[in-house]
Amino acid sequence: MPALTVLCNPNPELRVLSVALSTEEILLPHTQKLIDDMIVTMQVEDGVGLAAPQVGAHLRLIVAETPHGNLAFINPVITSRSVRLVNSTEGCLSVPGMSGTVKRHSSVKVTAQDRTGKTIELKANGLLSIIFQHEIDHLDGVLFIDRAEKVITDVKSRL
Secondary structure (H helix, E strand, C coil): CCCCCCCCCCCHHHHCCCECCCHHHHHCHHHHHHHHHHHHHHHHCCCCEEEHHHHCCCECEEEEEECCEEEEEEEEEEEEECCCEEEEEEEECCEEEEEEEEEEECEEEEEEECCCCCEEEEEEEHHHHHHHHHHHHHHCCCCHHHHCCEEEECCCCCC
8 A cells, every 4th residue: 555645734735624424435445445545654654643634635534543553533523621731742744844832631532433433432641632632633724833832843743
């Protein structure tokens, strides 16, 4: 499977609002191939998360490195957030050579569908919490540089 091309800022495609997928659409062969190709791309690019808009697909679909492997989360929604905020140093495959400090919730609860269309709920802490917040922002056309308090150039990023 070849890696997909990751779009880079200021490409306007990164600012388009993504649309939800129905269970039937999730199960289509081309959606399953997109998921596989996104996981390969994330690995090739040495990332820990990737959102469909970053590869030019305006779908509410992300892939993430989790303790259970590289998984897809479709139509993810953050249903609750911790009160506690943490400073997260983030980079982005779509904003190469830059990183920034972003205030994020230390934990989040997420509802999504897996690649079989099954609804899943999980609580994410630490890095996985940051990944969900960062990647779900992509689905809404938001980049980490929009939220960063301070941006630094020339840094290798993994989100």
